[in-house]
Amino acid sequence: MAINFDKALGLHADALRLRADRTRILASNLANESTPGYQARDIDFAASLARATATSEEAGLTLDTGAPETMYRVPNNPSADGNTVELGVEQAAFSQNASDFQTSLTFIGMKLRGLAKAIEG
Amino acid sequence: MSFREIANIAGSAMTAQSVRLNTVASNLANADTAASSAEEVYRARKPVFAALFESNATDDAALAGARVQVLDVVESTEPVRESYEPGNPLANAEGVVFYPNVNSVAEMTDMMSASRAFETNVEVLNRLKSMQQSLLRLGEE
Numbered sequence: 001m002a003i004n005f006d007k008a009l010g011l012h013a014d015a016l017r018l019r020a021d022r023t024r025i026l027a028s029n030l031a032n033e034s035t036p037g038y039q040a041r042d043i044d045f046a047a048s049l050a051r052a053t054a055t056s057e058e059a060g061l062t063l064d065t066g067a068p069e070t071m072y073r074v075p076n077n078p079s080a081d082g083n084t085v086e087l088g089v090e091q092a093a094f095s096q097n098a099s100d101f102q103t104s105l106t107f108i109g110m111k112l113r114g115l116a117k118a119i120e121g
Numbered sequence: 122m123s124f125r126e127i128a129n130i131a132g133s134a135m136t137a138q139s140v141r142l143n144t145v146a147s148n149l150a151n152a153d154t155a156a157s158s159a160e161e162v163y164r165a166r167k168p169v170f171a172a173l174f175e176s177n178a179t180d181d182a183a184l185a186g187a188r189v190q191v192l193d194v195v196e197s198t199e200p201v202r203e204s205y206e207p208g209n210p211l212a213n214a215e216g217v218v219f220y221p222n223v224n225s226v227a228e229m230t231d232m233m234s235a236s237r238a239f240e241t242n243v244e245v246l247n248r249l250k251s252m253q254q255s256l257l258r259l260g261e262e
Binding site (some may be wrong): 020021023024025027028030031032033034035036037038087091094095098101102105108109112 | 123124126127130131133134137138141170171172186187188189234235237238241242244245248249251252255256259260
């Protein structure tokens with residue numbers, strides 16, 4: 001019985017990639033904090049989850065990283081120059097995303113340690 | 122993984138904010154630079170920022186990052202200050218001296234905003250570094 005790493009790591013590898021992609025989007029938002037007319041974006045996890053649960057009932061949940069939905073953020077206080085980046089909101093999202101990245105990494109680390117233990121006996 | 126691009130995005134923002142700080146420093150330094158005509162007098166300078174989307178063919182367009190570019194540095198069109206100072210060596214025939222249209226209070230707030238934005242991007246780079254390092258340590262111990 002061969003060990004398939006894709007199966008062994010589960011969806012955590014995909015989750016890690018998704019977190020890295022989200023980091024890029026949030027970094028763009030933070031970078032364009034003072035660009036007039038720039039509209040902040042983010043990945044819509046709720047929509048992706050709803051689509052995943054709707055399509056695969058018996059196959060279990062799969063994380064769909066092919067085309068995550070990016071949506072424009074609705075600002076709490078619209079600004080006159082059309083920029084929708086709100087520093088506090090973006091910083092909170094960035095910080096949360098970095099923690100989620102660490103979480104995924106920890107899960108993969110635990111999976112790998114389990115595999116190593118199985119191999120070494 | 123797109124760590125290099127993220128670093129580029131944060132770097133472009135830091136460059137843009139440095140340009141902004143540069144114009145603020147120039148405006149504040151020249152706030153009281155007199156001249157003898159409205160054409161010669163220093164005018165407040167402002168950078169114009171624009172988002173530059175990365176159109177990488179291999180990437181999903183929806184996930185493309187956006188860098189910041191400084192399109193131009195424009196001079197303010199607000200009227201310059203005129204002052205009647207016959208004793209000033211730069212005064213014209215009517216005894217009028219022209220001063221720049223620099224608003225010191227606005228420049229100070231702009232400076233604070235620019236330095237905060239710069240620090241935000243430094244923080245992004247720091248976080249990115251720690252993410253990358255923990256990724257490299259994966260599977261150790």
